[in-house]
Amino acid sequence: MTQRLSGKVAIVTGAGSGIGRATALAFAREGARVVAAGRRVPELEATARLARETGGQVVAHAADVTKEGEVEALTRFTQATFGRLDVGVNAAGGSFGGAPTHAMETACFREWLDGYLVSAFMSTKHEVGAMLKSGGGSVINIGTFVGYTKAMPGTSGYAAAKTGLIGLTRTVAAEYALQGVRANVLVSGGADTPMFRQWNETEAQRTAAARLHALQRIASPEEIANAAVFLASDESSFVTGSVFTVDGGLSLV
Numbered sequence: 001m002t003q004r005l006s007g008k009v010a011i012v013t014g015a016g017s018g019i020g021r022a023t024a025l026a027f028a029r030e031g032a033r034v035v036a037a038g039r040r041v042p043e044l045e046a047t048a049r050l051a052r053e054t055g056g057q058v059v060a061h062a063a064d065v066t067k068e069g070e071v072e073a074l075t076r077f078t079q080a081t082f083g084r085l086d087v088g089v090n091a092a093g094g095s096f097g098g099a100p101t102h103a104m105e106t107a108c109f110r111e112w113l114d115g116y117l118v119s120a121f122m123s124t125k126h127e128v129g130a131m132l133k134s135g136g137g138s139v140i141n142i143g144t145f146v147g148y149t150k151a152m153p154g155t156s157g158y159a160a161a162k163t164g165l166i167g168l169t170r171t172v173a174a175e176y177a178l179q180g181v182r183a184n185v186l187v188s189g190g191a192d193t194p195m196f197r198q199w200n201e202t203e204a205q206r207t208a209a210a211r212l213h214a215l216q217r218i219a220s221p222e223e224i225a226n227a228a229v230f231l232a233s234d235e236s237s238f239v240t241g242s243v244f245t246v247d248g249g250l251s252l253v
Contacts, residue, residue, distance in 0.1 A: 004233045006031035009082040009134075011074065013065050013123055014092035015058075016043030018193030019142055021050075022221035023089050023228045028056025030229055035078045037063045038092060065092045065119040075126040084134040087232040088127030090120045091142040095195055098154040112157030117164045124172055128181055136180020140231045141169045142224075143187040143243070149251040150212070166243055173241030182240035184231050189247030190218035214249025 010027050014020030015036035021043075024036045028051040036047045036058050044060035051058035059081060063074040078085050096111035098104070120141050131137030143166060146152055147159025165185060172183040190196060190209050196218065200206045210217045227246045230236050245251060 003031040004229060004235065005087075008032045008086040008232065009078065009084050010034045010087035010089065010232065011037060011078050011085065011123075011127060012089040012091060013037045013063070013119075014090075014142075015047050015060075016040045018091070018195065019188065019191060019221045019224045019228075020089070020091035021047045022225035023091060024058055025051055025054075025056065026222065026225040026229050027087070027089075027232065028058050029054055030233075032057075032087065032232070033082050034058045035074070035081065036060050037065070037074050039064050065090075065123055066114050068122045071119075071122045071126050075130050079130055079133075085127060085130035086134060086137045087140070088123060088131075088137070089140045089142070089228055089232070090123045090127075092119060092123075093195070095198060096157065098157070100154055101156045104156060109157040109160070112161045113164075116158065116161035117168070120165055121168055124168065124183070128172065128176060128183075131181050132176070132179055137182070138232050138236070139169070139172060139181065139183040140228050141165050141183070141185050142228075143185040145187060145189055145245075145247050145250050148187060148243075149245075149247070170241045177240055182231075182236070184236075184239060184242045184244050186224065186227055186231060187243055187245045187247060188219065188224045189213055189250040191221055191224050192218055193221055212250050212253065213247065214252045217248065219246070219248060 012024040015024040016038040048058040048060045063070045147163045169185045
């Protein structure tokens with residue numbers, strides 16, 4: 001362990017699996033104290049247990065980030081537990097169904113926006129408020145190539161939410177730069193997460209997804225988490241308002 005995040009306190013949402021879990025564990029290995037947040041308590045507790053096995057400090061806290069009261073309570077809990085907040089990684093999400101745009105139910109489209117964009121807004125809002133009290137920090141919103149570098153039929157709700165995340169994050173970066181708060185979008189290529197496997201159930205589908213990338217494979221969640229460590233660390237002190245692409249060359253082919 002290099003302790004690149006020693007002394008920092010982080011919230012990671014969506015920390016029960018996938019990129020969120022990998023990020024919480026990577027942060028803990030690098031010396032951060034982490035609050036792992038999400039709706040599934042057993043999965044969060046498993047994340048905390050995995051961190052303890054390698055000497056890390058992760059505390060599980062249940063929160064539905066589509067509900068502002070729970071987001072606010074999560075931030076208060078973090079401050080009460082660790083005294084400050086330095087990093088917020090917003091990786092929570094879900095899957096709400098897809099269809100061609102003309103056939104998509106408006107309610108379904110709104111679910112995508114609530115699940116990925118409104119939730120990230122509320123998390124960012126309360127994280128920034130806490131960071132201002134701590135003298136600054138780093139907000140990392142987890143984005144995707146879908147709708148940004150590649151359009152995929154049937155994903156208009158997901159694409160709208162995730163590309164909207166870019167505008168939100170860049171605005172936050174501009175608003176708080178002089179107060180020491182940085183904000184970046186980490187755009188992931190295909191990564192081997194439960195959601196990826198839900199959308200790509202067969203080996204043929206997973207192979208086709210891999211071929212979209214110049215590297216001809218998808219990422220492990222840990223590879224995306226490594227980039228999040230950089231954005232959380234002081235090594236990225238001059239990086240804000242960026243769309244930080246970690247996509248295995250997907251945008252090249």
